[in-house]
Amino acid sequence: MTAPALEISGLGKSFGGLRAVHDVSFAVPAGSLTALIGPNGAGKSTLFNLVTNLFLPDAGAVRFFGTPLAGMAPHRIAALGLLRTFQTARVFPGMTALDNVLAGAHRHARAHPLAQAFWLPAARREERALRQRASALLDLVGLREFRNLAGTSLPLGAQKLVELCRALMARPRLLLLDEPAAGLNDAETGELAGLLRAVRDSGVTIMVVEHNMGLVMDIADEVVVLDLGRLIAKGSPAEIRRDARVVEAYLGPAAEGVR
Amino acid sequence: MAQAAQIILGGLLQGSVFALVALGLSLVYRVTGIINLAQGGFCLLGALVYDSFAVQLGWPVPAAAIAAAAATTMFGLALGAASFVPALARLPNSSMLMLSAGLLTVIEGLALILWGSQPYAVPPFSGERPLAFFGVRMPSQGLWIAAAAALVIVATWWLLARTATGKALAACAENPLAARILGVDVARLTLFSFGLTAFIGAVGGIVAAPILSLQFDAGHFFTNTGFIAVAIGGMGSFAGAIAGGLFLGVAEQLAAGYISSLFSNALALGLLLLTLLWRPQGLFVPGRRRRHDVRDEQRLYRAILRVDGRGAALAAVAALALLAALPALLGEGGVQSSLTITLILFIAVLGLDVLMGFAGQVSLGQAAFMAIGAYTAGILATRYGMPPLLGTLAGLALSILCALVLALVTMRLRGAYLALATLTFGLLVDQLAVGLTGITGGPSGLVGIPSFAIGPWTFATPSAMYALVLAVIVALVLALAGAMRSSFGRALQAIRTDQTAAAALGIDVARHKMAAFALSAALASLAGSLYAFDFHFLSPEMVATPRSFEMIAMLVLGGEGTLLGGLLGAAVVTLLPTVFQPLADYKILAEGAILMLAFQYLPAGLLGSFVRLLEPRRGRRAPAAGDAVKALLR
Numbered sequence: 001m002t003a004p005a006l007e008i009s010g011l012g013k014s015f016g017g018l019r020a021v022h023d024v025s026f027a028v029p030a031g032s033l034t035a036l037i038g039p040n041g042a043g044k045s046t047l048f049n050l051v052t053n054l055f056l057p058d059a060g061a062v063r064f065f066g067t068p069l070a071g072m073a074p075h076r077i078a079a080l081g082l083l084r085t086f087q088t089a090r091v092f093p094g095m096t097a098l099d100n101v102l103a104g105a106h107r108h109a110r111a112h113p114l115a116q117a118f119w120l121p122a123a124r125r126e127e128r129a130l131r132q133r134a135s136a137l138l139d140l141v142g143l144r145e146f147r148n149l150a151g152t153s154l155p156l157g158a159q160k161l162v163e164l165c166r167a168l169m170a171r172p173r174l175l176l177l178d179e180p181a182a183g184l185n186d187a188e189t190g191e192l193a194g195l196l197r198a199v200r201d202s203g204v205t206i207m208v209v210e211h212n213m214g215l216v217m218d219i220a221d222e223v224v225v226l227d228l229g230r231l232i233a234k235g236s237p238a239e240i241r242r243d244a245r246v247v248e249a250y251l252g253p254a255a256e257g258v259r
Numbered sequence: 260m261a262q263a264a265q266i267i268l269g270g271l272l273q274g275s276v277f278a279l280v281a282l283g284l285s286l287v288y289r290v291t292g293i294i295n296l297a298q299g300g301f302c303l304l305g306a307l308v309y310d311s312f313a314v315q316l317g318w319p320v321p322a323a324a325i326a327a328a329a330a331t332t333m334f335g336l337a338l339g340a341a342s343f344v345p346a347l348a349r350l351p352n353s354s355m356l357m358l359s360a361g362l363l364t365v366i367e368g369l370a371l372i373l374w375g376s377q378p379y380a381v382p383p384f385s386g387e388r389p390l391a392f393f394g395v396r397m398p399s400q401g402l403w404i405a406a407a408a409a410l411v412i413v414a415t416w417w418l419l420a421r422t423a424t425g426k427a428l429a430a431c432a433e434n435p436l437a438a439r440i441l442g443v444d445v446a447r448l449t450l451f452s453f454g455l456t457a458f459i460g461a462v463g464g465i466v467a468a469p470i471l472s473l474q475f476d477a478g479h480f481f482t483n484t485g486f487i488a489v490a491i492g493g494m495g496s497f498a499g500a501i502a503g504g505l506f507l508g509v510a511e512q513l514a515a516g517y518i519s520s521l522f523s524n525a526l527a528l529g530l531l532l533l534t535l536l537w538r539p540q541g542l543f544v545p546g547r548r549r550r551h552d553v554r555d556e557q558r559l560y561r562a563i564l565r566v567d568g569r570g571a572a573l574a575a576v577a578a579l580a581l582l583a584a585l586p587a588l589l590g591e592g593g594v595q596s597s598l599t600i601t602l603i604l605f606i607a608v609l610g611l612d613v614l615m616g617f618a619g620q621v622s623l624g625q626a627a628f629m630a631i632g633a634y635t636a637g638i639l640a641t642r643y644g645m646p647p648l649l650g651t652l653a654g655l656a657l658s659i660l661c662a663l664v665l666a667l668v669t670m671r672l673r674g675a676y677l678a679l680a681t682l683t684f685g686l687l688v689d690q691l692a693v694g695l696t697g698i699t700g701g702p703s704g705l706v707g708i709p710s711f712a713i714g715p716w717t718f719a720t721p722s723a724m725y726a727l728v729l730a731v732i733v734a735l736v737l738a739l740a741g742a743m744r745s746s747f748g749r750a751l752q753a754i755r756t757d758q759t760a761a762a763a764l765g766i767d768v769a770r771h772k773m774a775a776f777a778l779s780a781a782l783a784s785l786a787g788s789l790y791a792f793d794f795h796f797l798s799p800e801m802v803a804t805p806r807s808f809e810m811i812a813m814l815v816l817g818g819e820g821t822l823l824g825g826l827l828g829a830a831v832v833t834l835l836p837t838v839f840q841p842l843a844d845y846k847i848l849a850e851g852a853i854l855m856l857a858f859q860y861l862p863a864g865l866l867g868s869f870v871r872l873l874e875p876r877r878g879r880r881a882p883a884a885g886d887a888v889k890a891l892l893r
């Protein structure tokens with residue numbers, strides 16, 4: 001039996017007196033598409049930040065395919081193949097959309113900077129191949145035409161897609177997506193769902209934070225629900241839809257908005 | 260005991276003046292996030308205008324002081340309205356820093372025209388007789404300084420803490436965007452704080468004038484000390500500015516009194532470096548914490564320049580052909596040697612471009628690495644007869660070592676603090692070059708440096724040296740272009756704007772920053788060594804801190820992140836003084852004005868603006884990204 005892609009045990013973090021994440025434990029099975037949901041301020045983004053060691057946890061541990069991540073620098077975690085996107089799209093200003101996506105290839109670039117400096121054939125070949133793959137990725141989300149525009153000049157939804165491409169460029173083993181559908185309309189969200197399913201089917205484990213319940217119920221294999229920093233439910237979309245605590249804590253006030 | 264009290268009192272008085280300058284810097288920094296280097300210029304102006312009213316026109320002291328403060332404030336407001344405030348909306352931080360340096364040059368140039376280059380000795384407000392308390396003597400001016408500083412500080416505190424304007428200023432400092440949405444007129448408040456700053460600076464200059472020897476270029480002195488004081492105290496903190504100023508004054512006086520006046524500055528600088536390392540945010544942290552997972556710099560970024568590969572190659576070949584042909588066109592002589600120096604400086608600017616233009620780390624210490632390269636090679640060649648090539652390599656090794664240590668030590672610093680730490684390092688190296696007379700030859704310089712040589716080939720003639728430097732540049736530009744357009748360069752660019760997001764992609768931020776620092780220092784060091792072998796003589800001011808600013812001016816003027824742009828910048832900056840020579844006293848003003856206008860109106864630099872000019876039609880035909888993407892994704 002293989003280790004789960006992500007194993008979170010007893011994770012906790014407080015800001016001042018506020019318990020943003022409290023004693024959260026769950027596992028993300030390898031190859032699954034898990035959704036993390038919860039009302040605003042539930043601690044979803046904080047959980048991502050804890051997993052990637054952007055914040056140091058007060059308590060608990062995280063394992064990535066069995067490897068403990070405690071105390072590991074964020075760039076090392078990414079080098080292991082755990083990639084994430086941010087809730088506020090963080091494309092690099094001053095770089096084109098294509099260069100943004102190319103930046104994601106960093107953990108794969110084999111050519112030494114000196115080889116690049118001397119324009120060695122191997123380095124040029126690698127660079128050409130990366131460019132092709134980055135263009136193809138942008139093509140996949142329909143942004144190929146805009147590859148030479150400044151990443152930050154694109155609308156927010158498109159920026160989130162660029163960020164997604166950038167993470168995909170890194171060939172992740174586990175992908176953490178923080179509200180990838182924010183800023184997309186229904187049709188675009190539908191295309192995103194297809195893309196995420198395809199990524200999952202190619203063997204990448206995905207955990208996605210999303211407020212769009214339609215999307216979550218559509219694509220998730222498993223749903224994890226946080227409320228006020230605590231894990232309140234975990235199960236298949238169908239189970240979650242029926243779970244009384246979830247309906248009360250989360251879906252209750254907005255129940256009519258949920259199909 | 261009495262001596263110690265005497266020294267400390269002297270330090271507190273001097274520190275009060277520093278505190279006023281620091282307070283001004285801090286106010287503008289709080290609202291705009293910019294270190295306004297022109298601040299020292301307001302002190303200078305206040306002092307000189309006061310001298311004109313009080314001494315030349317014979318006005319009574321109060322009338323002259325009030326008139327001088329008012330005139331300087333009006334001038335500051337005009338400068339702010341015409342340049343600083345409108346530029347804020349359009350320029351990235353590095354350009355703003357240079358714009359304010361340009362403003363300082365403009366002020367000093369004006370001072371040179373209006374007041375000439377002779378020093379001014381302004382009489383004290385109330386007679387020459389010193390006061391004495393319990394055996395401790397104090398110049399009578401000291402009372403005026405203390406009273407004025409206290410008054411300004413209390414008034415400013417009241418304004419910030421107790422009035423509606425102060426609340427609005429705090430809102431701007433906290434979150435300009437939110438303040439704007441809430442209906443605060445951010446531009447007007449920025450202008451207001453700029454004017455307030457001019458007023459505070461003027462008061463400092465006026466009361467300090469009698470204890471200083473004033474010259475048209477004293478603005479730099481005020482700015483530097485104020486900058487250091489504000490960094491010790493904590494940027495943007497009100498109490499910090501005052502504490503930092505007083506602390507710096509006392510420390511300098513103590514060092515001068517008990518150790519050596521020669522090294523008192525070096526000690527103050529060492530102290531500053533220690534403070535920065537111990538408390539990177541200064542002693543007082545303004546009460547504002549930011550979330551790390553949100554992009555913190557909501558400022559403008561340099562727009563993208565896209566030179567397609569063929570265009571860039573074509574431009575490079577054309578530039579090379581022109582440079583190769585120039586000596587033949589101009590003939591040997593003065594012009595050629597200044598061309599060689601332009602090219603040598605360009606090598607150091609290339610390094611700065613990697614560090615600043617690509618990796619986004621502002622360094623005000625580039626000249627220090629030039630100094631290390633120049634002195635190492637020069638000393639090894641003159642004292643120990645070491646071959647120039649070996650001396651150059653030794654300089655490279657030492658520079659890279661220093662750069663790595665500096666990078667490690669400043670790893671946690673960003674933006675203005677990093678600029679300050681590198682400035683401090685630069686000033687320290689300056690001090691050592693002047694002070695270690697036995698090794699460097701001190702102010703009188705190091706003479707008899709041989710020509711550059713590689714084995715049996717000597718580069719003794721100006722033409723040979725020119726050809727050598729040109730060849731080095733071609734190799735460097737090619738190598739850097741290769742590295743910058745692949746993953747190494749992309750990693751640096753990512754770090755420039757968003758270190759957290761870069762790390763989330765597996766980019767080792769610390770290692771890349773250190774590499775950029777080392778590369779930049781190596782190029783500066785190489786330039787320094789070549790400079791020494793080209794000039795056959797070396798003196799501290801040839802590679803001192805003003806040179807660092809000059810090189811940033813070259814880079815920003817030419818265009819950051821373009822590699823080749825620095826060449827245009829270097830040419831313009833080295834040629835400007837020659838062109839403006841006939842202007843005599845108007846020279847500095849003209850130079851400052853040109854730089855200021857260029858920073859303000861050509862934010863992409865000369866090369867960048869040129870590239871933009873070439874592609875207006877393509878730009879216009881490109882579909883508005885927003886609509887097209889929506890259409891595409893629908």
Ligand SMILES: Nc1ncnc2c1ncn2[C@@H]1O[C@H](COP(=O)(O)OP(=O)(O)OP(=O)(O)O)[C@@H](O)[C@H]1O
Pocket residue numbers: 015018020038039040041042043044045046047087549550551
């Ligand atoms: N760096 C921080 N400092 C202080 N408080 C924080 C910090 N990060 C998060 N918080 C707080 O922790 C709580 C959880 O925030 P988090 O961003 O994780 O919520 P979320 O579930 O992602 O919500 P949303 O759906 O709005 O994105 C919130 O109350 C937030 O204000």
Ligand SMILES: [Mg+2]
Pocket residue numbers: 044045046087
């Ligand atoms: Mg969130």
